Amino acid sequence: MEEFSAVTVITSLIALGVWLALTITQVSTWAKRIVEAARARDYRYVGGMSRRRTTELLWTIPGIAVLGITLAFGVELATRVLFESGSFWGWTIVVLVVLAGAFAGLAIVVGVIRKERPDYASIRADLMDLVGERITAERVVEFRAMLNEADVRQRRIRIGRRNKAGVAGARAELEDISAGFKDHAPMGNQAVQSIRWSVAFEVFWRASLIGIIAVLVSIVPWLFTLIDIVGAASSDALPIVIALFFATPISVAIGIASTRAALAARTAQHAVYLKQRAEVVQLLEEFDRTSRKGVAGLGDRVAKALQILRDQQS
Numbered sequence: 001m002e003e004f005s006a007v008t009v010i011t012s013l014i015a016l017g018v019w020l021a022l023t024i025t026q027v028s029t030w031a032k033r034i035v036e037a038a039r040a041r042d043y044r045y046v047g048g049m050s051r052r053r054t055t056e057l058l059w060t061i062p063g064i065a066v067l068g069i070t071l072a073f074g075v076e077l078a079t080r081v082l083f084e085s086g087s088f089w090g091w092t093i094v095v096l097v098v099l100a101g102a103f104a105g106l107a108i109v110v111g112v113i114r115k116e117r118p119d120y121a122s123i124r125a126d127l128m129d130l131v132g133e134r135i136t137a138e139r140v141v142e143f144r145a146m147l148n149e150a151d152v153r154q155r156r157i158r159i160g161r162r163n164k165a166g167v168a169g170a171r172a173e174l175e176d177i178s179a180g181f182k183d184h185a186p187m188g189n190q191a192v193q194s195i196r197w198s199v200a201f202e203v204f205w206r207a208s209l210i211g212i213i214a215v216l217v218s219i220v221p222w223l224f225t226l227i228d229i230v231g232a233a234s235s236d237a238l239p240i241v242i243a244l245f246f247a248t249p250i251s252v253a254i255g256i257a258s259t260r261a262a263l264a265a266r267t268a269q270h271a272v273y274l275k276q277r278a279e280v281v282q283l284l285e286e287f288d289r290t291s292r293k294g295v296a297g298l299g300d301r302v303a304k305a306l307q308i309l310r311d312q313q314s
Helices: 006-038 054-084 087-113 120-129 137-154 168-181 197-207 209-232 238-245 247-293 298-313
Strands: none
Touching: 006 209, 006 247, 054 087, 120 137, 120 247, 137 247, 168 197, 168 247, 197 209, 197 247, 209 238, 209 247, 238 247
């Protein structure tokens, strides 16, 4: 069997390692999206739980953990240098570690307490906190401005980087499916099955950056190996090229399936957004009427509207 060049071997090993990492990421995301599609519900929390950002929940604890590990290594290095290389460099490293920890911790705190963007759930929670109170027309206008800001991100299903994927037909179909889930939330694998494979195929090639990178990376090993074989005018290693070639269709299949699950999760969650927005609009209309008329009985009327929403929810 023809021996491969060192460049081919090293390049193929690196490409296979990157491809494997990307594939594991895709499979993990695939499983996560399937669970999200099946569990997309309007979970009602009170107060701060309704306003807590997903980013805060996902990244604060891992960020603190990474910071803690980094500081531990820094302290260990500073201690070693302090006792082995003299006090000057040791204390210098200690000061740098302390400053790095302080600024990194400050960055995490700033990230946690930064101005949050309003969403339907947080606006609804704020309105429910005001049930039984009379708010001014100016306050109603502020709530409507927050609703408009939330609409930019939640009113339509977003596909692609900055929602710029040219899949208008697929987007319209997903929104029709989402409208059907508004009254009856999908159960089990229903959300995934509602997404046509052709839609997933189109969105994958137009908006799945990681999936396309995985496909391109999977081409590198068998392409370099094939070039090596052609240059040596030998076909003894052709079975290896064929074996490496299978990584590409595997990447395409996983990418399309993962995209289908992601679209299902997005569609199911969008149905939840539609319900939340309808409740926000209903509460705002009730507050708006009472604030303009200045009539008595505001608490009773808003409480009645809120009870109607709860009955609809149940």
